[in-house]
Amino acid sequence: MPPHLTVYYNTRCPLCDAGIDWHRNKLLALVCAGTVEFRDVNEQPDALAHFGGSLDDIRRRLHATDEAGWLIVGTDVAIALWRLTPGQGWLAALSGNRVAVPVTRFAYDRFADLLFAWNRWSGRW
Template identity: 85%
Template sequence: MMLAKLTVWYNTRCPVCDAGIDWQRNKLLALVRAGTIEFRDINEQPDALAQFGATLDDIRRRLHATDEAGGLIVGADVAIALWRLTPGEGWLAALFGNRAALPFTRFVYDRFADLLFAWNKRSGRW
């Protein structure tokens, strides 16, 4: 199976985000080494997704990714894309990314992301 390139943008200043991506990256090490998946810190290139209208705060609030075709993926859909690629986690993508569950998954992800974003702002992690 040929995998398309995925570039995931995240906030390394958020300790929860940084730890989560580090954990995921380690599980996807072979794909990272092959260049199939790339994880990038938005704080190093704050305008990287400006062509999509995504601000630095948008990316600090929710995961963003670009695919090989140049499309933008946001929030829970990024997590689902990563689960699909992660050995042993395809069942998470099937469970939370199916047509019936996806609206609920997105809602829960967005509320958690909002809380985490507010916590990081209050803690001065900018």
Template identity: 75%
Template sequence: GVSLDDIRRRLHATDADGKLLVGADVAIAVWLRTPGEGWLAALFGNRAVLPLTRYAYDRFADLLYAWNRRKGRW
């Protein structure tokens, strides 16, 4: 149920339980599973910082998507 533009705009993945992860949550999940990167997940994925992490990721994703559209990549 995700459009092609949605996929191009933000990272999408499913976890081991089949739950859909989107955006910053994908990055945090990858950091949790990457040796030596768990500290990034702890820093950016904690309850106090997570809303800011998601907001910052979404704004960066919007800029990157717009840049790719201007360059004719989508």
């Protein structure tokens, strides 16, 4: 059985919402089984406050908790989702290997910064 994963994402970001919607549809069996959950951070703005993250932190990058309650952030959430998503394991292996993950994290973080700035400029929150 795959590990439990609860993903917190921003529905007010059109790209984030579409990406999570795509994953939710691909992971429908795991969602129905309760193995993977997707939660809108705008409905639970302080859901991860005990980790010290602000609402803007969560809007900026994907956040998730695993079955042990550990916090996973950014690229590592994307890699975890790719590992679970049928047909996406190769992407997790390619971008999440020991050599590539620093580059993947850097690229993800820069893209997330730009997307966050665009959403704020567009008045989405």
